Amino acid sequence: MLLNLKNIVKTYHGAETNLKVLSELSFEMAIGDMVSIVGPSGEGKSTLLNIIGCLDTPDSGSYTLKGQNIYGKSQEELAGLRSQYIGFVFQQFHLYQRLTTLENVMLPLVYQGINRRNRIKRSEEILKSVGLGKKLQHKPCELSGGQRQRVSIARALVGNPSMLLADEPTGNLDASTTEDILQLFESLNREGLSILTITHEQSVANRANSVFKLTSGKLIEQRYAA
Numbered sequence: 001m002l003l004n005l006k007n008i009v010k011t012y013h014g015a016e017t018n019l020k021v022l023s024e025l026s027f028e029m030a031i032g033d034m035v036s037i038v039g040p041s042g043e044g045k046s047t048l049l050n051i052i053g054c055l056d057t058p059d060s061g062s063y064t065l066k067g068q069n070i071y072g073k074s075q076e077e078l079a080g081l082r083s084q085y086i087g088f089v090f091q092q093f094h095l096y097q098r099l100t101t102l103e104n105v106m107l108p109l110v111y112q113g114i115n116r117r118n119r120i121k122r123s124e125e126i127l128k129s130v131g132l133g134k135k136l137q138h139k140p141c142e143l144s145g146g147q148r149q150r151v152s153i154a155r156a157l158v159g160n161p162s163m164l165l166a167d168e169p170t171g172n173l174d175a176s177t178t179e180d181i182l183q184l185f186e187s188l189n190r191e192g193l194s195i196l197t198i199t200h201e202q203s204v205a206n207r208a209n210s211v212f213k214l215t216s217g218k219l220i221e222q223r224y225a226a
Helices: 045-052 075-085 101-111 115-129 145-157 175-191
Strands: 005-014 018-031 034-038 060-065 086-090 163-169 196-199 210-215 220-223
Touching: 005 045, 018 045, 018 220, 034 045, 034 175, 045 163, 045 196, 075 086, 086 145, 101 115, 101 145, 115 145, 145 163, 145 175, 163 175, 175 196
Parallel strands: 034 196, 034 210, 086 163, 163 196
Antiparallel strands: 005 018, 005 060, 210 220
C-alpha cells in the first residue's frame, strides 16, 4: 500500500466561526494507482492534497505513507518524506522566471545534495522524456503554457518520487494542451508511477482509473479501477 488515511479531521479556526473541511475522511491508494479526486471549489480538495503531500497535518486521524506514520513528525521529517517520496505539479507552474528550463528542473536535486554533473545529466534525461529536450536553455517566458507545465512535471519527476500529486494541473491550459498533459500522465502511470490528481473538471477526473468525489468533508466513490 502506498498510502492510507483513516478518520482524518481538519478544521480551520476563525475569529467568529470554525470551518471543518475534512470530517472523518478515510482513503487508501495502492502503488501504481492513478486516482482523481473531483469536487467544486471550497470543498477541501487542496487541503486534502496538502495533508497527503506532507505540507500540512490533520487535527486528528492517522496517515501512513509507505509504511510510515506521519502523524507527530517534525517539519524537518515531513520535508524529508516529501523529498523522498512525492513530486508536486500545480496549476500555476511555480517556475523561476530567471532560470532556464534545465536550471528549474535541477533545483530539487540541489536540495538533495546531488553533485552538479549528475544533476545536469538527470535533468536532461527527464526533460527529454517529456518532450523538451530542445528547450533546455529556454526560460519560462519563452515557452507555451503546455511546455511550462511539462517543465513543472519534469521537476516533479527528477527526484524519482513514488507518487505524483497534481493540483488542478490543467486549469490554465486549453483543450488541446490539456489532452497532451493527460496523455503524459497516462504514459507515466503505465510506467509504474502512482498519480493522484485533484480537479474540479469531471472530464479530467474521468481519465484516472479510480475517481472519488469530495463532498461534505468525505470522499465518495464514483468509480473504482476494474
